[in-house]
Amino acid sequence: MECIKCKNEMTKANLMTIGGLILESKTNSIFETPETSRVEVYVCSKCGYIELKATDYKKF
Numbered sequence: 001m002e003c004i005k006c007k008n009e010m011t012k013a014n015l016m017t018i019g020g021l022i023l024e025s026k027t028n029s030i031f032e033t034p035e036t037s038r039v040e041v042y043v044c045s046k047c048g049y050i051e052l053k054a055t056d057y058k059k060f
């Protein structure tokens with residue numbers, strides 16, 4: 001993945017939270033099960049820009 005700020009090649013990294021980050025879709029009622037996705041993190045080693053990407057984005 002290329003950095004949108006400086007065009008440097010970005011490195012995949014981990015955002016350290018307990019259990020990792022989960023992206024969850026908004027639901028209209030409590031009976032609806034939200035879609036979830038893990039989140040990939042990329043960091044630019046040149047300018048420090050961080051980009052997040054949902055791995056299961058097609059479910060949303």
Ligand SMILES: [Zn+2]
Nearest residue numbers: 003006044047
């Ligand atoms: Zn950059």
